[in-house]
Amino acid sequence: MTESPRREAQKDTSQLRQKEMLAEHFGRLARAEETGEKSAYTFVPGNLTELIRSFDLLPVLPEINALQSGMRGKSREYIAVAERLGHSEDVCTYVKSDIGMMKSGNVGPTGERLPSPSVLLLSYTGCFTFLKWFELLKEEYHCPIVMLHVPYQGDGKVTESMRTYVVDQLRRKVIPVLEEVSGRAYDEDRLKEALSLSAKAEDDLVWVLESAKNRPSPIDAYFGGVYYIGPMFSAFRGTEAAVEYYQSLRSEVEQRIAEGRGPLTPDGELENERYRVVVEGPPNWTSFREFWKMFADEGAVVVASTYTKVGGVYDTGFRHDPRHPLETLADYCMGCYTNLSLPQRVAMLARYVTDYRADGFLINSVKSCNSFSAGQLHILREVENRVGRPGGFIESDLVDPRYFSASNIKNRLESYFQMIEQKRSAGVGA
Amino acid sequence: MSWELFRGASELAARAEEIYRDYRLTAVREWKKTSSGPAIGYMPIYVPRELLHAQGALSVGILGGGDDLEIIRGDAFYQSYICHIPRSTIELGLNGSLDCLDGMLFPAICDVIRNLSGIWRMQFPDKLVRYLDVPQNFDRDLGGAFYRRELEELSRELVEHRGKPYGENALRRSIATFNENRGVVRDLYALRRKEPWKVPTSELYCALRASLVVPVEESTPMLRRYLHLAEGASDRSPMDQARVVFTGSFCEQPPLGLIKSLERAGCYIVEDDFLQIHRFLRHDVSLEGDPLDNLVNAFLEDAIASPTRYIDRDEKGRDLLERVKTSGAEGVLFGAPSFCDPALLDQPMVVKALEREGVPWTAFKYSENGGQFQVIREQAGTFADSIKLWSES
Numbered sequence: 001m002t003e004s005p006r007r008e009a010q011k012d013t014s015q016l017r018q019k020e021m022l023a024e025h026f027g028r029l030a031r032a033e034e035t036g037e038k039s040a041y042t043f044v045p046g047n048l049t050e051l052i053r054s055f056d057l058l059p060v061l062p063e064i065n066a067l068q069s070g071m072r073g074k075s076r077e078y079i080a081v082a083e084r085l086g087h088s089e090d091v092c093t094y095v096k097s098d099i100g101m102m103k104s105g106n107v108g109p110t111g112e113r114l115p116s117p118s119v120l121l122l123s124y125t126g127c128f129t130f131l132k133w134f135e136l137l138k139e140e141y142h143c144p145i146v147m148l149h150v151p152y153q154g155d156g157k158v159t160e161s162m163r164t165y166v167v168d169q170l171r172r173k174v175i176p177v178l179e180e181v182s183g184r185a186y187d188e189d190r191l192k193e194a195l196s197l198s199a200k201a202e203d204d205l206v207w208v209l210e211s212a213k214n215r216p217s218p219i220d221a222y223f224g225g226v227y228y229i230g231p232m233f234s235a236f237r238g239t240e241a242a243v244e245y246y247q248s249l250r251s252e253v254e255q256r257i258a259e260g261r262g263p264l265t266p267d268g269e270l271e272n273e274r275y276r277v278v279v280e281g282p283p284n285w286t287s288f289r290e291f292w293k294m295f296a297d298e299g300a301v302v303v304a305s306t307y308t309k310v311g312g313v314y315d316t317g318f319r320h321d322p323r324h325p326l327e328t329l330a331d332y333c334m335g336c337y338t339n340l341s342l343p344q345r346v347a348m349l350a351r352y353v354t355d356y357r358a359d360g361f362l363i364n365s366v367k368s369c370n371s372f373s374a375g376q377l378h379i380l381r382e383v384e385n386r387v388g389r390p391g392g393f394i395e396s397d398l399v400d401p402r403y404f405s406a407s408n409i410k411n412r413l414e415s416y417f418q419m420i421e422q423k424r425s426a427g428v429g430a
Numbered sequence: 431m432s433w434e435l436f437r438g439a440s441e442l443a444a445r446a447e448e449i450y451r452d453y454r455l456t457a458v459r460e461w462k463k464t465s466s467g468p469a470i471g472y473m474p475i476y477v478p479r480e481l482l483h484a485q486g487a488l489s490v491g492i493l494g495g496g497d498d499l500e501i502i503r504g505d506a507f508y509q510s511y512i513c514h515i516p517r518s519t520i521e522l523g524l525n526g527s528l529d530c531l532d533g534m535l536f537p538a539i540c541d542v543i544r545n546l547s548g549i550w551r552m553q554f555p556d557k558l559v560r561y562l563d564v565p566q567n568f569d570r571d572l573g574g575a576f577y578r579r580e581l582e583e584l585s586r587e588l589v590e591h592r593g594k595p596y597g598e599n600a601l602r603r604s605i606a607t608f609n610e611n612r613g614v615v616r617d618l619y620a621l622r623r624k625e626p627w628k629v630p631t632s633e634l635y636c637a638l639r640a641s642l643v644v645p646v647e648e649s650t651p652m653l654r655r656y657l658h659l660a661e662g663a664s665d666r667s668p669m670d671q672a673r674v675v676f677t678g679s680f681c682e683q684p685p686l687g688l689i690k691s692l693e694r695a696g697c698y699i700v701e702d703d704f705l706q707i708h709r710f711l712r713h714d715v716s717l718e719g720d721p722l723d724n725l726v727n728a729f730l731e732d733a734i735a736s737p738t739r740y741i742d743r744d745e746k747g748r749d750l751l752e753r754v755k756t757s758g759a760e761g762v763l764f765g766a767p768s769f770c771d772p773a774l775l776d777q778p779m780v781v782k783a784l785e786r787e788g789v790p791w792t793a794f795k796y797s798e799n800g801g802q803f804q805v806i807r808e809q810a811g812t813f814a815d816s817i818k819l820w821s822e823s
Contacts, residue, residue, distance in 0.1 A: 086781055088766075088774040090511070090795070095775065124566060124740075128540045131566065131740050132775035138742065139779055145742050147566065149573070152538070154547055154561025161583075165576035169567055341561075342548025367511045370771060374516065375545035377507050382552065395509065 009266035009289065014249040018230050021245065023110055025235050029058055030112035038118035038182060041137065044311045046125025046150050046333035048174070050194035050238035050320070055182035059235045060114060062133070066097040068109035070285030070399030078104060079400055092129045092368045093400040095136065102140060119181040120145040121174070126152070126310075126338030127371040146177040150333045156341045158334045166330035192322040194238030199319040204246035205232050206314045211253050212303040213356055216273035218256035220263040222302035223292040226283065233311030238320075265296040274299030275417055278352045278361040280306045280345075280379065281372050284396040287404045291396075294410050298417050304352035306345065309337035313348075338371045346379055350386040359420045360390040362413075367397045390423055392416035431648065433655040439663050442656050443633035446640035447686070453499060453527045457644045461488050468532035468591045470558065473519070473543050474681045475736060476710040477535050477562060478725050481581060483646060484604040485593035490531060491642025491707065494518045497685040497799045507549065513769040514797045515682035516546045523553060532591050533558025535584075539681055539738050540771050558591045560584060566740040568730045578726045601721040609714040611646050614653040619701075619709070621661060623757050626698035627668045628660045631676075632690045638705045639683075672814035675701040675759045677750060677780075678766035678773040680736060682798050691803040692763065696814035701757035710734055737776035746776070747783020754789055760817045763810065764793035790817055 011019075032039055040057040042048065044064065052059050069075040078100025079093055085103070087096050101107070108114040122134040124147060131147075138145050148169050151162040175186045208228055212221045219225070228249060236242040256263075262270040266289050277295075279302045284291050295302065309315070313335050321328040333339070340348070353361050363380055365373045380391045394412050397403035436442040449457055458469050467486030472479075479489040495501070495518025503524045504517030522528050534557065536547035547561040563580060565573030585596045594600070615638065622629035637656045641649035676692070680703040692699065712732050716724045735741060735749035754762065762784055766773035777793065784791050792813045794806050 086778040088777065088795075090769045091771055091774050128538075128544070129771055129775065132737075132772065135741060135746060135779060136775070139746065139782070147740060147742065149566035149740075151563045151576070152544060152561060154536075154544075154563060161576060161579040165565075165567075165572065168572050168575075172572065173567070173569075341551070342545055343552055345548075346552070365509055367509075370512065370545075370769075371541040373509060374512050374542040375507070375549050377509065378549045378552070 010264055010268060012252055012264055014245065014252050015227050017245055017248060018227060021231060021236060021241055025058070026108055026110040026112055029060065029108065029114055030110075032058065032115040039115050040119045040121045040178075040181075041117040042121040043123055043125070043130050044233050045127065045336040045338055046123040046148070047233070047237070047311065048121065048123055048148070048329055049235060050191055050198060051170075051174070051178070051329060052121065053238060054187055054191045054194060055178045055184050057118065057178065057182055060117065061234055062098045062137075063094050064234055065101060065108055065114070066094040066399055067285045069097050069101055071288055072109065073286070074101070075286060075399035076401050092133075093398050094368060095129060095133050097399045098133070099136060117141055117143050119143055119177060121178075122147040123150060123333060124148065125150040125333050126336050127369075129371070144177055144181055146174050148174055148333070150339065152339055153334060153341050153344065156344050158331060162334060163327060163330050166333060167326045170326045170329060188325060191325045195320040195322040195325055195328060197240060197243050198238045199321070201232060201237065201242045201246040202312075202314045202319050204250045205229070207250055208246070208253050209304070209308060209315060211257060212301075214257055215357070216260065216262045217276065217301045217303050218253050218261060218263060220265065220270070220292075220302050221308060222279045222283065222305035223265070223288070223295070224263050225302070225305055225308040229308050229311060263301060265292060267293060267296065270296050270299065270301060272299045273301050275420055276301055276303045276356065276358045278302070278304045278349060278356060278358045279364060280349055280361065280376065281364040282307045282310070282366055282369060282398055283364060284366070284404050285399050286401040287406060290406060291409070294413050298413065300417060303356040303358055306337055306348065309348075311336065313337055313340075342375050342379065346382045346386070349379065349383045353383065353387045353389055358389065359424075360392065360416070362392040362394065362416065365393060365395045367395070367403050368400070369398065390416070390419050392419075433652045436655060436659065439633060439656055439659040442652070442659060443636045446636040446652065449640040450636060450643060451496070451498065453495065453522055455490065455527065455530050455643060458488060458490055459530045461645055462530060466592065468558070468588065468593055469530055470533045470535060470588075471528060471531040472535040473537060473539065473546075475537060475539055475706045475738060476564070476729070476733070477537055477707070478581060478729070479646070479707070480601060480604040480608050480715070480725060481585060481722075482588065482593075483607065484601040485585065485588045485596060487588055487593050488645055491639070491705070492519060492522070492528070492534070493639070493642070493683050493705070494798050495522055496683065497687065497801060499799070501799070511769055512542060513682055513767050514799055515767070516542050518798065519546065520549065520553075523550065531557070533560070535560050535562050537562045538564050542771075543681070558587055560587060564729065570727065570730060574726050574730050577729060578722060581722060581726065598721055601725075602717055605715045605721055605724065606717055607646055609717075611641075611650045611653070612708065612711065612714065614650055614657060615708045618653060618657050618660075621657065623700050625668070626671070626673065626700050628663050628666045630693055631699040631702065632686060632693060633660075635686065635689055635704055638708055642705065642707070670818065671696050671698040672761060672817040673698045673700045673757065673759045674814070675699075675750070675754055675757060675762045676765055677703050677762060678764045678770070678777065679703050680706045680738070680773070681770060682767035684765060684796050685798060685800055688765075688796055688800065688803050688806065691807040692810045695807045695811035697763070697810055700759050701753045706734070706736065710736070737772040745783065746779040750780055751783055751787055751789070760821060761790040761792070761813060763813070764791060766793075766795055768795045768797050790820070
């Protein structure tokens with residue numbers, strides 16, 4: 001692999017296409033005040049994109065803006081703005097980055113100003129902080145707010161009671177507010193059409209993610225994976241554009257498999273797959289490329305990750321089902337990764353290590369996110385016990401650069417990969 | 431225990447402190463010798479104790495390990511940036527202190543407690559472990575209907591763990607029992623508001639905390655006796671202290687030493703968030719009609735504005751301002767556990783409300799096992815002094 005961290009990152013065709021899709025979306029948002037288009041601020045896990053779009057509302061996702069601020073090197077100053085306003089250093093840096101961005105003019109990832117929300121749609125899935133986040137935004141924006149409370153899978157399953165609760169809220173709370181804000185009546189046929197498109201794109205996404213079962217893996221399912229989930233987890237699920245994107249991504253990956261090629265990293269193609277690992281937890285965004293390079297330099301490929309399930313778990317068979325539009329949205333919301341119980345998360349990780357023939361698994365524990373992080377040390381031991389392959393633990397943060405210690409993480413990763421080598425010598429591994 | 435034998439409020443509070451600091455839960459073990467029902471632990475902030483009581487269960491408040499529990503294994507479960515209560519609770523579970531419990535309830539407080547429920551389920555597979563998913567939608571036919579089904583499920587699980595079958599009359603009687611208990615707590619808070627020198631918070635805290643590990647039939651006479659002794663404590667005279675609300679401490683509890691330090695620093699705590707389960711419901715729960723519906727409706731419509739509850743209709747901080755007014759407080763101490771998301775994310779919004787009304791405030795963080803209070807004591811002392819200076823001007 002060529003060592004030139006400062007050169008322009010290499011990108012797949014699909015990545016370039018995604019960039020265009022995002023630019024177009026943010027362009028529409030930037031022009032929203034003049035065109036009269038309305039927007040709904042909402043969250044990634046449990047997003048109701050098909051429903052939102054069926055009312056011709058444009059989704060805006062504050063976590064995506066925060067992570068983009070991290071990648072663009074803006075989050076440090078945004079967090080500082082929020083902390084000066086009294087936000088604690090202890091709490092989620094996505095929230096603080098978003099508040100700081102808003103207080104600094106609400107300029108989005110493409111450098112254009114985001115519109116104020118026409119509605120705050122709080123779908124409270126798998127993360128308590130979301131609830132407080134929108135209480136904070138409500139103080140800033142004088143617009144309607146509607147909440148969808150999504151019950152947690154504490155018992156490791158979705159019950160009929162939980163489904164009824166979510167569907168009833170959608171029908172009697174969320175939809176009436178969206179009707180009022182948009183001035184459009186609920187159009188179930190339109191929603192069903194979008195859900196059909198979602199299912200098609202979801203098929204291809206799952207195919208792409210599962211392509212990592214090949215040796216060598218044609219994709220990196222964590223660092224590359226965050227690009228692959230982009231359209232699905234953000235504003236495009238349920239659109240023709242997303243279907244086309246995932247078809248084209250699938251073709252691209254098929255081609256890589258046919259040619260026996262490894263994944264493309266920002267610094268070139270990974271030619272020698274030495275380690276296959278599963279990763280739990282979100283990535284660090286402020287040093288994303290440097291973080292990825294630490295893996296790539298060691299010949300480590302992430303073959304499966306839980307973060308790519310945070311906006312929906314599709315690889316266990318769930319697809320949006322247009323025959324039952326509200327029920328399927330409910331099931332989707334309740335099935336997102338951080339809404340799963342700890343035993344379910346342990347089972348998923350153990351399955352990934354086995355199914356993807358990984359050498360081991362790594363946990364990137366981020367300070368900001370208790371939903372992910374609380375319990376990860378227990379997960380580490382449980383998964384190790386079940387699969388008999390080594391687990392590693394590193395710590396960073398989502399978008400606060402103060403918590404990314406490159407040398408520390410690199411040391412830990414190197415030690416971890418050495419441990420895998422030792423296990424291999426001892427005859428343990430995939 | 432006959433609480434009538436106690437002749438002084440301090441003496442009773444000292445015994446209460448012994449009870450709550452007894453992490454082996456002797457009081458619970460004693461109860462089990464004469465009862466066939468299960469003992470069910472619960473984490474802060476609120477669980478429907480009435481339902482457990484009605485089905486023959488003893489509800490036991492588990493509020494972490496405080497400042498005198500050595501953490502040996504608990505730290506191996508949590509990173510440094512996670513609050514302290516889950517690690518001390520795990521420690522108590524693993525060191526056998528909680529063996530007498532037949533189950534644990536984890537109410538929906540935050541993601542840390544939520545995930546702790548999963549760890550508990552894996553660590554103690556034979557016990558009743560339930561994440562109590564309370565609704566964030568407060569409409570009777572939406573959140574209420576869901577919450578009722580949650581309680582019905584809990585009721586069924588209790589039966590599977592040696593609880594009695596659900597009965598309406600039994601629940602009605604239990605509601606009445608806890609109404610009585612809540613009534614005494616309200617009286618104690620009223621006395622403290624009126625004559626805070628007679629009810630030092632460090633004493634009240636011990637009595638209320640011990641109440642969470644003894645049967646309600648013992649708790650009510652204990653609290654009543656403490657109330658009687660405090661009311662008659664003529665040797666306690668008013669001092670030149672600032673009246674403050676202590677807020678933010680609804681889950682992980684501050685060390686008792688911290689509460690004492692604040693009092694010594696010149697603060698009368700006249701309103702607080704400690705041990706919120708005692709006051710989570712503002713009024714008596716109705717005894718008319720379907721008792722389970724009454725419990726549900728009380729949760730939906732009569733609960734305090736906890737940071738763990740979603741607020742969209744009301745203005746953030748209005749409840750705290752009301753408490754400041756009702757208690758005659760002159761300032762607010764924000765004391766939140768380190769890394770407590772609900773408290774710390776709430777704080778900027780609530781501060782804004784206080785500042786709009788010109789209510790002085792100061793903030794600090796603590797950990798349940800903290801032992802050094804000098805800095806906080808100086809901060810609180812300066813705050814109290816400044817309040818007194820302002821009120822004189």
